[in-house]
């Protein structure tokens with residue numbers, strides 16, 4: 001089974017989960033990066049990001065290579081911004097129009113994921129969903145605990161390859 005992990009990460013948490021999935025499944029990683037890659041700090045980060053969500057912005061992405069036909073499973077990951085997927089993910093979903101795929105979702109958040117998975121799924125009609133998992137700021141947790149939680153989920157969903 002060939003798996004792609006498509007993710008956006010502003011501060012490294014979703015990037016960590018993507019790497020752990022790569023370790024577990026041998027997946028290809030496709031990182032979505034916005035053309036505007038300036039890092040905001042402190043409270044202005046939340047105003048800047050929250051405003052993009054409210055305004056339904058689709059910030060331009062840097063070029064990436066993806067042939068969805070090459071994959072049996074696509075895992076999509078995003079940080080939660082204002083109880084929504086990060087705007088970069090909206091750009092991706094508008095650009096790609098993925099259909100007839102098996103898709104799993106993950107998100108990273110600080111304790112309030114809202115209806116982020118429903119919001120993503122509503123933009124991916126015509127696909128089958130293989131499961132979803134969320135993490136609270138995993139880069140601040142013990143790596144083994146995060147890895148165990150992830151691997152247990154992959155096993156439960158039948159996504160882990162048999163030895």
Ligand SMILES: Cc1cc2nc3c(=O)[nH]c(=O)nc-3n(C[C@H](O)[C@H](O)[C@H](O)COP(=O)(O)O)c2cc1C
Pocket residue numbers: 008009010011012013014015045046047048049050078079080081082083084108109110111112113136137138
């Ligand atoms: C603009 C912005 C908005 C956020 N909104 C939420 C939120 O609504 N709920 C929440 O639990 N965390 C929120 N967070 C925290 C992030 O979702 C969390 O730190 C996540 O682990 C970051 O993932 P990343 O490191 O891959 O970017 C927000 C962070 C930013 C920058």
